[in-house]
Amino acid sequence: MGSAVSPADGARAEPESLLDVLARRGLPRVVRSVRYHRPRGPFCGVGDCTGCLVRADGRPNVRACRLPYSPTLRLGRGNGWPSDAFDLLAGFDVAYPHGIDTLHGFRRPAWARGLYQRVVRRLAGYSAAPAVSVGQGPLPDPIVRDAEVVVIGAGAEGRAAADRLAERGIRSVVLDRRSAALPSDRWELIAGATASFLPPPAAGVRPYTVLAVREPGTGVLVRARAVIVATGSYDAALGFEGNDRPGVVAADLGLRWARDGRRSPLRRAVVVGGGTRAAEVVERLGRSVAAVIAPGEIGPDVVARASAVGAALYPRSLLLRALGRRRVRAVELRPRGRDGRMAVPCDGIVLAQRRLPHGQLLAQAGARTVWDPGRNGTVAQAGPRGATTVAGLFVAGSAGPTGAGGAAVRGADAADAAAEGAAPFAPTPGGTAPPPGDLEGYYRELLREPRRGKWVACPCEDVLLDEVERASADGYTGIEVVKRYTGLGTGLCQGRYCLPEAAIVLGLLERRPPSEVGSITPRPPAVPASLAALAALAPECAGEAVVE
Ligand code: FES
Structure with a gap:
């Protein structure tokens, strides 16, 4: 269930998706974030994030990157109001620069609670219920x-x-x-x-x-x-201020947009990473790469390829923030351990710094x-x-x-x-504590930087790093507790993109290694599923653990 599309990886050329078609006209921005109604763009390109959700033929939350394009597709309004392009609810993003405290706010005066609830309901969620009734016909064959x-x-x-x-x-x-x-x-x-x-x-x-x-x-x-x-x-995400701006994409998507020599909507991208994945991205994007930034050193492969296309190199640098509101216009960075911040103009940030299973x-x-x-x-x-x-x-x-x-x-x-029915693996108990990962020092330095805008710790649920820091300061410890308190990691990506970064950051806030902040069991469903599809399976599941 990977991202690749080449026959060598066991797949024919994929049919064009709706996202591919939209990307031909420029950077797609099809959805608003779930609390602050920030403009969002596609991030992963492989069907795991919430950056390309559309309302297609009356069905909400369809991922445009997985939806085969058809000229008869009818796209409806998502969660913007009055429209996705001009969304008045984005005023909440400006009014609450450090996040809406929905746990303690919106309670007084008591007579206004009904109004609050209507506002909060309008803000939250990705779209309205399906327009298509699925409850009256026969159940689909499983x-x-x-x-x-x-x-x-x-x-x-x-x-x-x-x-x-x-x-x-x-x-x-x-x-x-x-x-x-x-x-x-x-x-x-x-x-x-x-x-x-x-x-x-x-x-x-x-x-x-x-x-x-x-x-x-x-x-x-x-x-x-x-x-x-x-x-x-x-491809893993990376935390920084403005990390959810349209134009910040995983290497999976950057590569997809530039496949077969296509014209990518990213014409002047900054690639983040210094290893083999970054080298692959620089090779594929070619002259569309403006610069390469890496939290650590930049490998010789990347240096050679970046030099061939005239891209600037910034090894051992902190990516401080993405600048731009409706899409990325530049990145601000500084060398690690030193002053000297600078802005690099660009129209996209391609994250290629590490891959996770x-x-x-x-x-x-x-x-x-x-x-x-x-x-x-x-x-x-x-x-x-x-x-x-x-x-x-x-x-x-x-x-x-x-x-x-x-x-x-x-x-x-x-x-x-x-x-052969091999026995389960029995790890040797004990052992030495693992050494710190290379990103811990990076984030330690980055967290000391003053923040001017939002660093979104969980883009699916629009949970800010500010909220995670407040939870930690209030004594909520461990990723499971912080998840329950803030909603971090509970969105459609099931924590794929936010939890690894959150574990490192929480470890720093709690002064212990990420291995000790715990983990969260991912929960289904990972893709939108109709209740009818699940109901049709119910007789098959009778007696199984899945219906407990
Ligand atoms: S871009 Fe489609 S789900 Fe991430």
Whole structure:
């Protein structure tokens, strides 16, 4: 369930999405943020954020980057009022520079509470309820399968796993969220289906039940003896003031917009990162790159490619803020440990500083995870052939741990382990405390900088860093408690983009390593699903743990 679109990664060329078409006319800005009604643009390009939600043919919160374009599509108003382009509710963004305290405010005078509630309701949320009634027709037919092994992700590792299983005479079903994933005659592919729920195994012959959603309204259920998670990795976010401005994008999206020599809406971008991912982005974006900024050193590959296109280099620099209101106009930065701030004009910021595993399903199924200071994120613990700490649950490829720079488990290895019923991984208890990650020092310095505008700690729910800092100062500790108090990490991305950064920042606020602030179990559904699709699955789920 990765982002790539090349045949080499197990997919045909994807059909043009609505977002691709909108991007031809310039930077798309299709949604307003959920509390302050700040203009938002697409961030990830792979269907995980909330930056491209549109109302399409009466259905709210459809992700434009996953919606195949059709000239007959009818786009409606999202959450802006009176319109998304001219949104009077954006006045709240100006009126509350440090955030709206909805826990303690809006209570007095008592006679005005009804009015407050109407205002707050109008502010919150992404769109109105669906215009299409789904409650009167027959329930849609679900897709239900029983298999020996279910493989989640039809990228290179997932395909290798399914191929190896076929060689061993084991029947597998492969789920992939890309509609363009390539089928095979050796195993069954269910394409366009986002696996959203993988509960811990219950006792029985087939201990796993995977629930997925095929947008717009088909439920998918696969029961299997074992699961191989090969969901790949994604480009992480980075915290700074103005980090939610349209034009701030993950490398996944920057690369997508510039694929096949297309004209990207980013014509003068700043690339953030100094490693192999940044080198890939600079290579693809070419002369559209104005500068490369890195929290640490910039690798020789990036230097060579940036020099070839005349891009300026700023190693060991703090990205202080994105300037511009309706879209990024410049970035302000300064060298780490020194004065000398400067502004670099640009129309976009492409974040390519690190990739993190898509390990949410593993965590949901109960696999033990740890903070990896090398990747500055949480990863599932796994053995050399991909066995996790849960029986029958395996991980392959970049969705799992890579060790100290070592290769990730190949799909074929994980398939062999699953076929042979390999025992769960038993990590050695104890060990030395992990060294601090390289981003901790970066954020420590950045947090000391005075802030003039909003640093949005959780873009899905519009939770500000100010609110997280206040919660911490008020004695709320640990990421689970801060989540419950502020709403951080509870949005549609299920914390993919905000939690790794929040763990580092909270660690600094609480003066302990990020590994000790805890983590949050991701919750389904990750994609909009109609109740009818879920209701159609209900008889299939009878007696399963998923309906507890
Ligand atoms: S850009 Fe479409 S979900 Fe992130």
